[in-house]
Amino acid sequence: MTVDARDPRAVGPRIRMILPTLTPLEARVARMLLDWKTLDDRTTLKEVAARAGVSDPMVVKICKKLGFEGFRDLRVALVEYNGLPTSDLTAEVSRDDSPAAIVEKVFRTAIRALEETLAILDRDAFVRAVDLLHRARIRDFYGVGGSAQIARDVAHKFLRIGIRANVHDDAHMMLMSASLLGPDDVVVAFSHSGRSTTVLDAVQAARRRGARVIAVTNYPNSPLVDLADAVLLSTALGSPLTGENAAARIAQLNILDAVFVALAQRDYDTAERNLAETMSSVRDKRR
Missing domain, CATH: 3.40.50.10490 (Glucose-6-phosphate isomerase like protein; domain 1)
Known part of the structure; x- marks a missing residue:
């Protein structure tokens, strides 16, 4: 199975695919990175390590396990992924959502799944x-x-x-x-x-x-x-x-x-x- 690493839409799926092969600690850090929507090209390795509660080398190791050359490579990929129009399509349904909001969220989640499946x-x-x-x-x-x-x-x-x-x-x-x-x-x-x-x-x-x-x-x-x-x-x-x-x-x-x-x-x-x-x-x- 091959994934087109050049397609920004494939970044999220690419990381999620590898999560089951990671240790619990590594998976926790990887999920944190994937969910960090404000991460940008100024975010440093030390900031990520501090936020995750792990060492700098551990972050680099996880980046490589996820298939990237290192932290900078992963950061560039995540910034591109988070900048896609589809990145805002998924929002969690809450107990206070109106029927109209539920329809919007369910449809947008499906659209994102289609976009990312097409990419991989x-x-x-x-x-x-x-x-x-x-x-x-x-x-x-x-x-x-x-x-x-x-x-x-x-x-x-x-x-x-x-x-x-x-x-x-x-x-x-x-x-x-x-x-x-x-x-x-x-x-x-x-x-x-x-x-x-x-x-x-x-x-x-x-x-x-x-x-x-x-x-x-x-x-x-x-x-x-x-x-x-x-x-x-x-x-x-x-x-x-x-x-x-x-x-x-x-x-x-x-x-x-x-x-x-x-x-x-x-x-x-x-x-x-x-x-x-x-x-x-x-x-x-x-x-």
């Missing part, structure tokens, strides 16, 4: 995923909870253009499905955390049968990513009320919308014909 999306992995799905004999989608709902939405879109996919959200059904797959088949595994044991067990079983795997997740350092041939990564800021899942779900649906369009483009005439047929088949069910 690995274009090569996207093409690999489209290629695998296009050539597949069987397409099985695995997911539980909210991830299963994303899988169903994607399968519905695919069916509209004549691409059939099976959605499994039960542990036994996933394992049964995986036991019958082969090298010409593809599993798309949906897991926000990338750590769902139900999904991981089924993916491992599918891999043993030679099936290829596409992972749709929010965490690049998760076990699911290690099992995947292509990773479609989303990102979203956490929230005490809605968590990351709500905004990440919107980002993941958009990624798969792009996959849907790319697949339709591979055989546009057939996709257009199938779309007309499937739309016609349900027209009489509308009043």
Whole structure:
């Protein structure tokens, strides 16, 4: 999985991706830096160390762990990131917010998730995923909870253009499905955390049968990513009320919308014909 380090929108996601690999102290300092909206090009290393309650060398070490050359490199990146129009789009919902304010905050959080997911999306992995799905004999989608709902939405879109996919959200059904797959088949595994044991067990079983795997997740350092041939990564800021899942779900649906369009483009005439047929088949069910 690659992230375009030159895109300022990728700075926040890039740091958040690495947080789970840090020690608790390092993660605390990294979060402080990420949340420091008034940090500017005059902020010194000593100020950061004093505010975090750690030594200067510790701050430099953390900057390097986050993938930057040092404190100055990280400072420049964060100043650019905080200066983006999207940096003000996320605000925490409070118990005193009006309905209008809640709508504004929820929508803006989703917009930011889309912008940042677009910045980190690995274009090569996207093409690999489209290629695998296009050539597949069987397409099985695995997911539980909210991830299963994303899988169903994607399968519905695919069916509209004549691409059939099976959605499994039960542990036994996933394992049964995986036991019958082969090298010409593809599993798309949906897991926000990338750590769902139900999904991981089924993916491992599918891999043993030679099936290829596409992972749709929010965490690049998760076990699911290690099992995947292509990773479609989303990102979203956490929230005490809605968590990351709500905004990440919107980002993941958009990624798969792009996959849907790319697949339709591979055989546009057939996709257009199938779309007309499937739309016609349900027209009489509308009043």
